[in-house]
Amino acid sequence: MIDHSTPPAGVLVGVDGSPATAGAVRWAAREAARRHLPLDLVQVLPPSERPHDELRSPSGRAHALLEQAHQVAVATAPEVPVRLSVVDGVAGPSLVATASRARLLVIGARPGTGLADMGVGRTIAHVMGHAPCPVIVVPPDWEPAEDEASRGVLVGVDGSAEAVGAIAFGADVADRSRSTLVTVSVTPRLDGPDEETRRRYLAEAGAGIATTHPDLVVQEVLRRGAPSEALLDVARSGVSLVALGSRGRGAVGGALLGSTSQQVVRFAPCPVAVLPPRAAATWARPERTYAGEGA
Known part of the structure; x- marks a missing residue:
């Protein structure tokens, strides 16, 4: 049984089903392998009556989404141990709280909508300003380069x-x-x-x-x-x-x-x-x- 009582102490990835999620997982899995660290794939669900920022095992649609990300991680770095979790709360603050012991926090960027849109999105802006570890933002169309x-x-x-x-x-x-x-x-x-x-x-x-x-x-x-x-x-x-x-x-x-x-x-x-x-x-x-x- 997977222990969800301890916060991530390796590489944490925020999984949300956006086009950039796969790239974020690939980057995180490669870096976790280089650092000999575990990989935590976490989806933030809307606030509920459950305790906020408390990791738990996913189920239903959340499990299906995280399992897709898990398959990307396995294909990228099969030797890296992976944990799938969900947490209730507001995305930015919940990811920051979940990353309290993480080495890295990886998140996918939202697709660009033109030069006039200079923002990075509320969630990304929050984690970039408050996370206790380096935050890596991966573009939507990123693929690892052979060179x-x-x-x-x-x-x-x-x-x-x-x-x-x-x-x-x-x-x-x-x-x-x-x-x-x-x-x-x-x-x-x-x-x-x-x-x-x-x-x-x-x-x-x-x-x-x-x-x-x-x-x-x-x-x-x-x-x-x-x-x-x-x-x-x-x-x-x-x-x-x-x-x-x-x-x-x-x-x-x-x-x-x-x-x-x-x-x-x-x-x-x-x-x-x-x-x-x-x-x-x-x-x-x-x-x-x-x-x-x-x-």
């Missing part, structure tokens, strides 16, 4: 405290996938820090990478223009993942989700990892370790 090892992991670096956590997470993913870490700093066209300051941002954010990942190849890129446009331009050149903080440099405490992270998530051609404040702080600590997570 993933030759594609870099892009990290946006802006001198913020969250950028330190983002670069640590990006380096970890790049090292596990044997790819290059591409750190990008962008100077706005009209104002902003000069090139020397931007280079300092890159150096400070990646100061510990050589120690934690001595064999990792790091490529530093300086761009000028709107941050989101510049990051998307680099991403379209062929990267496997974009990682960045949920807030930009200078964001006030209440601004849990910056415009750059929203636009990159909205239009990136690849999965985007967003580190909310708590997750960024965890990953920024040099002594960060996760028991049970393989090398």
Whole structure:
């Protein structure tokens, strides 16, 4: 019998039946295999009289939907143990609560409706701003690339405290996938820090990478223009993942989700990892370790 009394401590995927669910499960299963972690597939059902945020075994239509996702996971990484669960509540807060011990939270993006629609959706916005772990948003039409090892992991670096956590997470993913870490700093066209300051941002954010990942190849890129446009331009050149903080440099405490992270998530051609404040702080600590997570 599956134990639903303990919260996920591996890779958690929010399953909702959208076109992006299959891609989200594929990405999560591959990453769970790399990290030697279990996979939790969770569907959030509408609020009911049951206790909110309490995992339980699925039944009926919920079980059928989760079983479809389970088959995708098995086809992708058959060695990864999978648990299927449902929880009652509002999607965003329930996923955040369920992810209290998770290493990663993976969710599918909603399909784009044009440049005028710059939002990422209420659920995604909430988890990107509040989750205790990195949040990976997978585009609706994403498929794993055969040449993933030759594609870099892009990290946006802006001198913020969250950028330190983002670069640590990006380096970890790049090292596990044997790819290059591409750190990008962008100077706005009209104002902003000069090139020397931007280079300092890159150096400070990646100061510990050589120690934690001595064999990792790091490529530093300086761009000028709107941050989101510049990051998307680099991403379209062929990267496997974009990682960045949920807030930009200078964001006030209440601004849990910056415009750059929203636009990159909205239009990136690849999965985007967003580190909310708590997750960024965890990953920024040099002594960060996760028991049970393989090398």
